Each structure stands twice: as C-alpha cells, then as structure tokens.
Amino acid sequence: MRLTLEPADLRNAVAAGVLVPGQDAALLNFLQQQHPERASFQLAHVAYYLGAMLIIGAMGWLLTEAWMNIGEGALLLFSAAYMLFFTLCGRSMWQRGQQIPGGLLGAVAVSMTPLLIFALQHLMGWWPQDDGLGNYDAYYRYVQGSWLVMEAGTLVVGLLMLRLLPFPFIVMPIALALWFMSMDLTELLFSDSFNWEQRRWTSLWFGLLVLLGSLWIDGRTQRDYAFWGYLAGLLAFWGGLSLMDSNSELGKALYCLINLGLMAVAVLLRRSLFMIFGGLGVAAYLGHLSYEVFADSLLFPIILSLIGLAVIGLGLMYQKRRDAFSAQLRSKIPTSWQNFLPALRR
Structure with a gap:
C-alpha cells in the first residue's frame, strides 16, 4: 500500500x-x-507547468504562418538555438536541485524537435512536394505520412533527453509523437481509404497499447513515469472511444460499461486518472439518457439522485475498509497477477 x-x-x-x-x-x-513529481503541488509548480505549456504551444500548434516566411535556414537556426538553450538551462537547474523546472525545460527542448527537422527537410529539399502541407502548424492538425521523420526524430531526442534529465513529464512529448506516428503510418499504408472511422479505431488501439505499457512500468521505476503514460494512453483510448458513432442504445450502453470498467481500474491501480476519464464517460452517457431516452420522465432525475447517493455511500464504505478490501482482493488474485498490478505489489 x-x-x-x-x-x-x-x-x-x-x-x-x-x-x-x-x-x-x-x-x-x-x-x-x-521524487520531485510527488512533492506537494504548490503555486510555484503550477507556474512551472503553465510556463512550459505556454512555450510548447507557442513553438508548436500556435506557430503562425509568419514564421514560415522567415526562410528555412533562419527557422533551422532558431529552432536549434532554442533547443540548445532550453537543454542547457534545464541541465543547469537540474544540477542545482531545481528538478521540476529543469525537467520541464528538457521537455520543451524535445517539443522543438519536429520544428527543427521540418526546417531541415525543407532546407535540404527532402520534403515531398506533392503533400500539400507546407506550414508547420499542419503537423498538429492533419494526418500525413510526410510527418514520420519528424516523429521518429522526436522519439530519439526524447529518449536521449530522458537519459540526461530523467523527469517523467518528458514521456508526454514522446507519447504524443508515437500517437501521431501510429496515425501517419496507418495513413501511409491505407492512403485515401483511411477514413475517420479507421482513425478513431487506430487511436483507440494505440491508447490501449500505451496503457498496457504504462501498466508494465508502473511501480518498476524510481520515478513515476507511468503517470504521464497513463494520461497519454487515456487521451488516445478514451478520445477514440468517445468519438465513435453509435446509432444503437446497446452500443451507447456498452460505452458506459467500458467507462465503468475504467473506474474499476482506478480502484485496482489506485490511479485517479482512470476515475476522471471513466466518470466523464458515464456522465456523458447519463446526459444522453436524460436528454434523449428519458426526456419526459419525472422519475429519472430522482432515481439518478438515489444512485448517486448510493455511490457516495459505497465510496465511504470503501474508504473505511480500504486495507481489509485490499487484503481480501490480494488473497483472491494469483501471485503472478499481484506482481503485475502495481497497487498490489509488496
């Protein structure tokens, strides 16, 4: 425990x-x-993460077309200088004991990799002329096989940065690059036949693989790398699942059951992320019932309120008997499974 x-x-x-x-x-x-990521989350930490996300956004999906007009050479020098600057600053802070801002700057440097490779490919004439995607901001909006080199480069730089600055948040740009790569590889294989339905399924299966990979490393490393892997996996899995079209009530009920399963996984793994995504999915299904299936029912909100009270009661009961419940659960699960589930490892 x-x-x-x-x-x-x-x-x-x-x-x-x-x-x-x-x-x-x-x-x-x-x-x-x-364990800097487990330290009490203070206002300064909020500022660190917000600042890093602002830089990543400014140099990524918010990069305007005006930057494309400065020329590939200038863009290459700019991105290389930014990467070097953030890496050196991050390393310096890390060595001085400021591991959270140092690690975040390392993640910012990794996020600059696609821009650097994009500029290099254009400068060297290696960019496909018939893809119709000449601006960098399209990298975050369109699925295209032309991005594969950028994604592979981001993966390599991210792994090297983890060796230099072993900070869990660096897993996030790596997972994002892998997610994009799964989409772009599928598009490259299926070409014009790769429709939105297939993209949703690709996202779902990729997210499931990331979740299984994160489950495998959970509890096996000194730092909590699994958290960001779980977040990236849930975004891909739950996002693909929630965007699927279902014209039957059975399909929507199955969606609710899967989200209830995510909430059960949250209890097994003691990871609140699964509870949040599962709760959002269940809430979406209940909203569907309220506005479409039981739109004219007077009893539905009353019954739903009673169910909500019962859920709260179960939560209170679990909180009081958490240790006894975990012991009983451990006794019923094979030892090999206990070693696989992080929350049950001794």
Missing part, C-alpha cells in the same frame, strides 16, 4: 520521539529530491 507523507507527519514523528529534531527536514528534502 502506498503512503503519502506530509511535512506535518514528520513533525509529529519528531514530537513523538521517533525522529531526532532536524531529521524531519533532512528526510523531507531527501524525498523531494528523489
């Missing part, structure tokens, strides 16, 4: 004589150095 230590817990340990005065601060500092 995973425990979350707060500074107040360590102070209480000092007061109880378990720790010598001064050891609480030293232990807290050590844990924050070992």
Whole structure:
C-alpha cells in the first residue's frame, strides 16, 4: 500500500520521539529530491507547468504562418538555438536541485524537435512536394505520412533527453509523437481509404497499447513515469472511444460499461486518472439518457439522485475498509497477477 507523507507527519514523528529534531527536514528534502513529481503541488509548480505549456504551444500548434516566411535556414537556426538553450538551462537547474523546472525545460527542448527537422527537410529539399502541407502548424492538425521523420526524430531526442534529465513529464512529448506516428503510418499504408472511422479505431488501439505499457512500468521505476503514460494512453483510448458513432442504445450502453470498467481500474491501480476519464464517460452517457431516452420522465432525475447517493455511500464504505478490501482482493488474485498490478505489489 502506498503512503503519502506530509511535512506535518514528520513533525509529529519528531514530537513523538521517533525522529531526532532536524531529521524531519533532512528526510523531507531527501524525498523531494528523489521524487520531485510527488512533492506537494504548490503555486510555484503550477507556474512551472503553465510556463512550459505556454512555450510548447507557442513553438508548436500556435506557430503562425509568419514564421514560415522567415526562410528555412533562419527557422533551422532558431529552432536549434532554442533547443540548445532550453537543454542547457534545464541541465543547469537540474544540477542545482531545481528538478521540476529543469525537467520541464528538457521537455520543451524535445517539443522543438519536429520544428527543427521540418526546417531541415525543407532546407535540404527532402520534403515531398506533392503533400500539400507546407506550414508547420499542419503537423498538429492533419494526418500525413510526410510527418514520420519528424516523429521518429522526436522519439530519439526524447529518449536521449530522458537519459540526461530523467523527469517523467518528458514521456508526454514522446507519447504524443508515437500517437501521431501510429496515425501517419496507418495513413501511409491505407492512403485515401483511411477514413475517420479507421482513425478513431487506430487511436483507440494505440491508447490501449500505451496503457498496457504504462501498466508494465508502473511501480518498476524510481520515478513515476507511468503517470504521464497513463494520461497519454487515456487521451488516445478514451478520445477514440468517445468519438465513435453509435446509432444503437446497446452500443451507447456498452460505452458506459467500458467507462465503468475504467473506474474499476482506478480502484485496482489506485490511479485517479482512470476515475476522471471513466466518470466523464458515464456522465456523458447519463446526459444522453436524460436528454434523449428519458426526456419526459419525472422519475429519472430522482432515481439518478438515489444512485448517486448510493455511490457516495459505497465510496465511504470503501474508504473505511480500504486495507481489509485490499487484503481480501490480494488473497483472491494469483501471485503472478499481484506482481503485475502495481497497487498490489509488496
């Protein structure tokens, strides 16, 4: 069972004589150095992540057409300088103990890779002339086999950056590049026959593979790389699932059951991300029932409210008997499965 230590817990340990005065601060500092992503999420951390996302957006999907007009050579130098600058700054911060902003700057540097390769391909004349996608912002909006080199380069740079700065958020641009690659490879194979329905299925299966891969590494690494893998996998899997067209009530009910399954997985893995996505899916299905199936029913909101109260009651019961429930669950699951499920590993 995973425990979350707060500074107040360590102070209480000092007061109880378990720790010598001064050891609480030293232990807290050590844990924050070992697991910066698990440190208490403060306002400064919000600023770090927001700043990184603003830079990634500015140099990615928000890059305007005006930047394409400065020329491939200037664009190549600009992107290379940005990558080098962010890498050096990130490494410097990392060595000074500022691992969260340092790691985020490393992720920003990785996110610049597609732009650098895009400029290099155009400058060297390696860009396909018949793809009709001359602007970089199309990379985030269209599926096209021409992007494969950019995605492969991002994957390589991301893995190298993880060796230099082992920060879990760097997994996110790597997973995004793999997601794009799965779409572009499928488009390259099927060409004009690759329709939106196939793209949704591709996204769903790719997301499922990422979730299984994240499950495999969950609990096996010192840092929590699995979190961002779960997030990327859920975005691809749940997004593809939710965008599928279903003209039957049976299909919509199956969608609800899958989302209920995600909520059950959240309990097994003790990962709230699955609960959030599953809850959104169940809410969407209940909204469908409310506005289309039971639009004229007076009892539907009352019954739904009672179900909601029952769910809250079950949550309270689980919270009180969580350890006993986990022990019973562990006793009924084969040992080989226990070693595979992160939340049940000893």
